[in-house]
Amino acid sequence: MRPDPAAASALTERRDGARQSSLREHNLALVCRAVFASPVPLSRARLAAQTGLTRSTVSRLAEELIRAGLIAENEADGSGRPGRPAVPLTPAAGTVAGLGLHVNVDYVTGRVVDLTGAVLAAATLPGDFEDSDPTAVLPLAGGLAARLVRQAEERGARVARACLSLPGLVDAAAGRLLLAPNLGWSDLAPAAMLGEALPAAMAVEIGNDAHVAAYGIARAAPGRVAAQSSFVYVAGDVGVGGAIVSDGEVSGGRHGWAGEVGHVVIEPDGPACHCGARGCLETYAGRRSVLAAAGLSPTASPEDVAAAVARGDDAARTAVERAAWALGVALASTVNVVDADEIVLGTGFIPLMDQLRPGVEAQLAARTLAGPWSRVSLRAAPADPAPAATGGALRALETVIADPAGWIAPARSATG
Template sequence: MTRSTVSRLVDELIRAGIVAEHDPRGAGGPGRPAVPLTPAGGTIVGLGLQVNVDYMAGRVMDLTGAIVAEEHVAGDFESSDPAAVLSAAGDLTRDLVGRATASGARVARACLGLPGLVDTGNRRLLLAPNLGWHELTPADLMGPRLLPPGVELLVDNDANLAAYGVAHEAPGRVADSSTFLYVAGDIGVGAGIVVDGRVVRGQHGWAGEIGHVSIEPTGPQCHCGARGCLERYAGKHAVLEAAALPTSATPADLAAAAASGYGAPRVAVERAAWALGIALAGTVNVIDVGEIVLGAAFIPLVDLLRPGIEEQLRVRTLAGPWSSTTLRVAPADAAPAATGGAMRALEWVAREPAAWIDAVARTSA
């Protein structure tokens, strides 16, 4: 491209609020001084939303990765009424949108993460066993005037969104380590497969349901209807029950109890590590990934889980003698799917700025 074409395109991006121009550098030296350009802050934002079994959350992020507004609401949504819960999520959404627009920002998209099977094309939740929800369209239950005109609500699996967030340093900027298996421990156990910063979804978009891999075919009954699923050994409630701790205890409470001596909490965590190691080794054998990232409720327990997981990976991974699997921890985040959802909501602005500019022009006309 010619210099004039580049200048014209940059001017368009500046006018659209996608990039910001800074003071020239190198003034006084030979040639024209360089004008630094960076993603614009506070102009265009993405809204990430998350409904989990024990909380709902929302996070508004701008193109620099800065948080413009956020909210985290504790709750008990196990086997809940989806109309009531999603109506509350709609109120949270409208509040966050209002706070963002009051600051002068324009909302690009919103993305809702749910713990279950999601038909992303039709933006429908098919099944969320721990919530007790099935076959619903979240936008229909979140109420009217949810988002500004022309702004879409995407729906995705929460582990996929969390994995997307871990794979990116900021909207549109892939992290150095961007190929891995992300595994989130909560009431359920979910996973996201990431290759070069992109989430691998499978034919129907349902890849990553590691929580329903069978550890013992005759094991305890799972909410999904099957027996012996991983989440009945490594899900937060399952581990707390085995540890003889109340389900209100935090993962940090469990870690402290397990580290204090060899009693029920330590046995429960070691059992979870054994089950996780079996499921993860089988997954590594199938998808050939060299890095596993543990997130959500697993973060405080990583040091206690690591020996049991790595032992199972060592003895059960066929390629173990030739290739090791690295186990690392995700950044601490109270609502990782909300973070990933906000980044994904901004993805099309970062990847296709011309399409974004055209869409804004049509909406404003």
């Protein structure tokens, strides 16, 4: 099968020797990333100054990126300064797009985003997928995806890649979902099960939903890392998931399963957790635990809890205070291990933010080692009905932005 079986026997087959073309690819990516990373449009001259390349080289590279539909020339607005006015370069609108898909316990959602960050198509199918059949649910997601791709294409965009987020343990390199406890799924290759509706050539990567959501939260736009891009993300759904983000990159750890803040130990003899251990954060701050402690229905929402606290319900207040205390303890341990200076609370914690804050901050202040030099700040994730779908679309686009040459070559051959 392999073209060169003998060479593959070597222990480390890297093949990253750089040739002339690698140089071009590198500089092309450099210029492309710079255009996308900048909050303000850059001219060729400014790009040259920033990258250290000459104006002539930047011109050649920019030309290529423009032809590929990745960046566009804008109208020069009178700067008032003498000299030939600069032509601002910005991400191209409506040409190339990424698809983010998210299969969760109570919905399937997707969105197509273009290089400017504009949403070209979006849709959500509510449902109850607890202990569901993946061979039924994934084709549903595939159909949704195909409709979104068609909408985007009707608006003139090409969908480059897709990222499918799942609430569970994922082996991203192998493209396999190992376990999604709440869906009741285990050991399957989801991308292949989306069905025939999607274009066969479209690459579909998979990821853990909290990781992908955190990735999106760390981005202000496609290819643009947000000002606040190093944090611990904690999502409060039925399970408490999370991610460790530094400089916009999600740390995967050995297998890509890092960030499981929900199973940091709060009290070694605490309540039994479904994971088999005792005293995990999830048993204090998971949705079911909070609802039970607050005396609310298991189907109530975080907003219901917030409302109960607001109207003075003692059980609800105690439940939220306990969750805040446990979150603070778990996050203090986490911060000491990973050295973050920001915490972002997402999904179910967002409506409870104001009520959680004092308790979480008290524990963080008391227990983080580096406190005097680096106060840990706490904020809510932006309100987004589908953060993992958004993050997935941005992730799909970033592979194009980070390696424009890799996109241009296949795209050209596919177009004919």
